Amino acid sequence: xxxxxxxxxxxxxxxxxxxxxxxxxxxxxxxxxxxxxxxxxxxxxxxxxxxxxxxxxxxxxxxxxxxxxxxxxxxxxxxxxxxxxxxxxxxxxxxxxxxxxxxxxxxxxxxxxxxxxxxxxxxxxxxxxxxxxxxxxxxxxxxxxxxxxxxxxxxxxxxxxxxxxxxxxxxxxxxxxxxxxxxxxxxxxxxxxxxxxxxxxxxxxxxxxxxxxxxxxxxxxxxxxxxxxxxxxxxxxxxxxxxxxxxxxxxxxxxxxxxxxxxxxxxxxxxxxxxxxxxxxxxxxxxxxxxxxxxxxxxxxxxxxxxxxxxxxxxxxxxxxxxxxxxxxxxxxxxxxxxxxxxxxxxxxxxxxxxxxxxxxxxxxxxxxxxxxxxxxxxxxxxxxxxxxxxxxxxxxxxxxxxxxxxxxxxxxxxxxxxxxxxxxxxxxxxxxxxxxxxxxxxxxxxxxxxxxxxxxxxxxxxxxxxxxxxxxxxxxxxxxxxxxxxxxxxxxxxxxxxxxxxxxxxxxxxxxxxxxxxxxxxxxxxxxxxxxxxxxxxxxxxxxxxxxxxxxxxxxxxxxxxxxxxxxxxxxxxxxxxxxxxxxxxxxxxxxxxxxxxxxxxxxxxxxxxxxxxxxxxxxxxxxxxxx
Numbered sequence: 314x315x316x317x318x319x320x321x322x323x324x325x326x327x328x329x330x331x332x333x334x335x336x337x338x339x340x341x342x343x344x345x346x347x348x349x350x351x352x353x354x355x356x357x358x359x360x361x362x363x364x365x366x367x368x369x370x371x372x373x374x375x376x377x378x379x380x381x382x383x384x385x386x387x388x389x390x391x392x393x394x395x396x397x398x399x400x401x402x403x404x405x406x407x408x409x410x411x412x413x414x415x416x417x418x419x420x421x422x423x424x425x426x427x428x429x430x431x432x433x434x435x436x437x438x439x440x441x442x443x444x445x446x447x448x449x450x451x452x453x454x455x456x457x458x459x460x461x462x463x464x465x466x467x468x469x470x471x472x473x474x475x476x477x478x479x480x481x482x483x484x485x486x487x488x489x490x491x492x493x494x495x496x497x498x499x500x501x502x503x504x505x506x507x508x509x510x511x512x513x514x515x516x517x518x519x520x521x522x523x524x525x526x527x528x529x530x531x532x533x534x535x536x537x538x539x540x541x542x543x544x545x546x547x548x549x550x551x552x553x554x555x556x557x558x559x560x561x562x563x564x565x566x567x568x569x570x571x572x573x574x575x576x577x578x579x580x581x582x583x584x585x586x587x588x589x590x591x592x593x594x595x596x597x598x599x600x601x602x603x604x605x606x607x608x609x610x611x612x613x614x615x616x617x618x619x620x621x622x623x624x625x626x627x628x629x630x631x632x633x634x635x636x637x638x639x640x641x642x643x644x645x646x647x648x649x650x651x652x653x654x655x656x657x658x659x660x661x662x663x664x665x666x667x668x669x670x671x672x673x674x675x676x677x678x679x680x681x682x683x684x685x686x687x688x689x690x691x692x693x694x695x696x697x698x699x700x701x702x703x704x705x706x707x708x709x710x711x712x713x714x715x716x717x718x719x720x721x722x723x724x725x726x727x728x729x730x731x732x733x734x735x736x737x738x739x740x741x742x743x744x745x746x747x748x749x750x751x752x753x754x755x756x757x758x759x760x761x762x763x764x765x766x767x768x769x770x771x772x773x774x775x776x777x778x779x780x781x782x783x784x785x786x787x788x789x790x791x792x793x794x795x796x797x798x799x800x801x802x803x804x805x806x807x808x809x810x811x812x813x814x815x816x817x818x819x820x821x822x823x824x825x826x827x828x829x830x831x832x833x834x835x836x837x838x839x840x841x842x843x844x845x846x847x848x849x850x851x852x853x854x855x856x857x858x859x860x861x862x863x864x865x866x867x868x869x870x871x872x873x874x875x876x877x878x879x880x881x882x883x884x885x886x887x888x889x890x891x892x893x894x895x896x897x898x899x900x901x902x903x904x905x906x907x908x909x910x911x912x913x914x915x916x917x918x919x920x921x922x923x924x925x926x927x928x929x930x931x932x933x934x935x936x937x938x939x940x941x942x
Contacts, residue, residue, distance in 0.1 A: 326351055334358040349377040360386060364860065376401055384431070385409040398423045408433035408455065414441050421445060431455035433478070439463040446470040457481060457503070465492040472496065475523075478503040485509055486534075490517040498523060505530040505554070512539030519546030528554040530581070537565040544572035552579035556607070563587040570600040577603050583632070584610035590618035597621035609634035609658070616644050616668070623649035634660040644668035651675040660685040660710075666694040683710035685735075690714075692721040707731060712761075713738040719746030726753025737763035737787075744772030751779030759785035763812075766791065770798030777801040787812035789837070796822040803829035814839035814865075827858045835863040865890040 333355055352375060359365045360382060378399050384406045395416040402424045407417070408431045417435060421427070421444040430445065433455050445454065446467040454471065457480035465484060468474075474496050479489065480503055490513050493499070499521050504510050510532045518524065519542050527543075527550060529535055535558045544550070550573060555561060566587055570577055577600035582588050588611040596603060601624050608614060609632045616638040622628065623646045631654060638644055638659070645668070651657070654676040659669075660683055669690050673679070684690075695716055706728045711717040717739035723746065725731065731754040736742055742765045750757075757780040762768060768791045777783070783805045788794060789812045799813065799822030808830040814837050827833065836858075866872045867890050877891040 326354065330355040330358055334364055349379060352377055353380060356381070375399075378402060380404040382406040383410055395419050400424065401426060403427060403450075404429040406431040407435055408457075410435065412436070414438040417441050418444055421448070425449070427451055429453040432459060433457035433480075435459060437461050439467070442467045449473075452476065454478070464488050468492050469495045473498055475499060476501040479507065480504070481506045483507075483509060486511040486513050490514045493517050494520070497521060500524060500549075501526040503528045504532060507532055508534065510534060512536060512542070515539035515543045516546075519543045521547070523549050525549050526552040526579070529558055530554050530556040532558055533560065536560040537562055540565055541568070544568065549576075551576050552605070553577075554579075554581040554607075555585070556581045556583040557585070559585070561585065561587060563589055563592065566592050567595045570596045570598075570603075574599055575602055579603070579605035581605075581607035582611065583607045586611075586613065589613060590615075593618055594621045597624045601625050602627050604628060605630040607632040608636060609660075611636060616647070620644075620646040623647050625650045627653055629653055630656040632656075632658040633662060634658055636662055638662050638664055638668060645671045648672040648675040652677065654679055656681040658683040659687065662687060663689045664694075666690050669694040678705060680705050681708040682706065683708075684714050684716065685710050685712045686714060688713075688715040690716050692716045692718050692724070695721050695724050705730065708733040710735040711739060712736065717742060719743055719749070722746035723749045726750055729753060730756055732756055733759045735761045736765065737761045738765075740764070740766055743767040744769055744775070747772040748775045748779075751776045755779060755782070757783060759783075761785075761787040762791060763787050763789045764791070766793065769793045770795060770801075773798040774801040777804045781805065782807055784808060784832075785810045788816065789813070790815040792816075794818075799823070800825055802826050805830060807832055809834045809860075811835070812837040813841065816841055827861075831859060833858045833861050835865075836861065837865040838869060839865055840868040841866070861887055863888050863890070867891060 330351070356365070356378070365386070376399070379401060381399070381402060381404065383394075385408070394410075394412060397420050400423065403426055405420070405424065405427055406429075412432075412435050414436045417432065417437070418441050421441065425448065427448050428450050430448070430451060430453070434457070437456075437459050439461070442461060442463070442465070445451070447470070450473065451471055452473055453476040454468075454474060455478040456465075457478050460483065465479075465482075465488065468477075469492060472495055475498050477496065477499060482489070482504075484507075486509050489504075489507070489510065493502075493514065494517050500523050502518065502521075502524060504514070505528045508531075510529070511534045515535065516539070518527065524547055527547075535555070537560075540555070540558075540561060553569065553573075555566075555569075566582060566585065569580065577596075580596065580600075580603060582592070588608060593608070593614065596606070598621075603625050604627055606622070606625075606628060607630075608619070612635060614633075614636045616636075619633065619636060619638060622631075628650050631651075638647070644664070648671045651672055652675055655678060657672075657676060657679060664687055669684075669687075670693075673682075673694070707730055709725065709728075709731065711721065712735045717736055718741040722736075722742065725734070726749045734750070734754075734757065742762070744767075747762075747768060760776075760780070760783060765788075768788070770793070773788065773791075773794055778801070781804065784807055786802065786805065786808060792815070795817050796819055799816065799818045802808070802811065802813075802822075803825040806829060809832050811826070811830070811833060818838070818841050823838070827836075861884075864887060866877070869891075872891060877889045881887060881889050
């Protein structure tokens with residue numbers, strides 16, 4: 314049996330922060346004398362656990378506050394945000410908050426020391442953009458998905474910007490070029506999903522002397538001439554993303570490693586048919602120090618074509634989804650360069666047991682492994698890998714793979730630091746494999762068992778008893794789970810997201826879950842047999858799941874529309890999705906964007922296999938959430 318990771322004794326400050334987070338009504342005016350690091354830690358805890366409300370809003374107006382992250386936080390009304398007055402604030406993230414333009418303008422006028430600002434998806438006006446341009450210390454700005462009819466011309470005054478994201482902008486090519494020309498300090502620039510970007514803008518980008526990271530993903534109008542001017546005029550360029558730039562030719566793609574040479578650290582050429590074996594060979598020859606490479610969706614590449622990457626000894630992130638890595642000899646050559654790999658993605662690759670075994674044997678520093686829909690390998694390819702006790706492995710994706718079985722889970726239990734596992738649609742997984750996983754991986758934070766029809770109540774009970782730190786759990790369509798097993802979910806006191814759709818659960822199990830799991834934010838109960846008592850009596854009690862913001866009870870025949878409306882009225886901050894023949898169902902909110910979403914993620918960041926919750930604080934086992942009164 315694998316030993317759990319060493320436990321770190323929390324400090325007294327951390328313990329006090331947790332107590333105040335669980336009991337925000339105890340927060341008084343004494344916080345004005347608190348050190349900045351103590352206030353910052355307490356505020357981060359309250360926001361991450363959705364405990365920041367109107368009563369504790371006074372925390373946001375303390376002078377020692379330096380950083381505030383309210384991304385996708387809809388609990389605070391816009392009128393309160395308008396009263397925000399933090400003169401020493403340097404970092405502010407309001408992405409996805411749907412804040413009004415007038416409120417945002419008031420915040421920018423009062424917070425003049427901002428260095429990092431993110432307003433992705435917010436409503437901006439020309440006056441707001443002028444206020445942004447007047448911030449003298451602004452270095453990082455995220456305007457992803459923000460549509461401004463008046464253009465981006467005020468940004469020309471932000472000469473101190475080092476990072477700028479303009480994802481999904483529909484501005485004309487000459488408008489963006491005029492905006493970028495004065496920003497000579499830019500080091501990171503994201504122009505992904507900008508359909509009107511053409512070669513004229515790239516000529517201006519090439520004149521930026523300190524540009525290191527550039528993303529042109531899904532810019533279909535970029536052609537060879539524009540990219541050639543960029544490569545010739547960018548002396549500091551190190552990371553380049555040209556994913557789905559279909560106008561680029563094979564000759565131009567081959568020229569990228571030749572032009573950048575040893576300074577090339579990251580390259581993404583995903584889903585480009587122009588990528589050939591010559592492209593890979595050029596990368597291995599001219600840029601052997603490359604650290605991140607994305608060749609996913611390059612269907613013409615075979616194992617023999619990818620084999621030269623074995624000379625890239627510093628390769629840390631490799632995404633080779635949909636590549637035909639079926640030849641054992643060439644895969645062995647590729648494995649020679651896997652010693653430094655941290656992230657490996659081989660989704661839907663036709664691998665053999667021998668090839669996968671040799672590649673994993675060389676990747677001794679691997680932290681993230683994805684083998685989604687790999688149906689040509691068996692669990693024997695994983696046994697020798699996991700039995701070496703790879704304590705650094707923290708994420709595994711075996712969704713719909715033929716190698717996901719009870720034997721594979723027994724081998725996976727030798728990874729005590731495993732935090733995220735996706736085992737969806739693995740029909741061969743039964744209770745015995747889940748029990749071994751719970752015994753060997755007590756640090757699990759996120760687990761998906763969607764469609765594991767062989768899982769029963771006994772297996773779920775063992776899982777919840779062994780993995781007490783679970784924050785995300787999905788048992789959708791596990792048809793053999795009933796109220797008897799659902800009650801065991803109530804022992805996961807740190808659970809924030811639960812998907813129990815398609816199960817035969819009633820109020821007998823849902824009531825203990827909502828009363829015990831006080832940190833629940835979203836609960837999905839689509840097509841469950843939950844009765845009206847769940848909404849009318851449980852949701853009306855403020856002590857039941859106080860952080861709950863989304864309850865999905867669509868297609869639950871026993872939940873009446875009037876009861877759902879009454880529950881929504883009793884708790885205004887709760888959104889209830891309900892389908893009724895005579896009442897139009899409210900639209901489902903957009904899913905929360907992933908931290909490393911491919912639409913706006915810099916290439917230098919590691920890709921995530923699953924939505925990963927933040928790591929648990931070490932004080933959690935010492936001081937669990939207080940029970941409801």
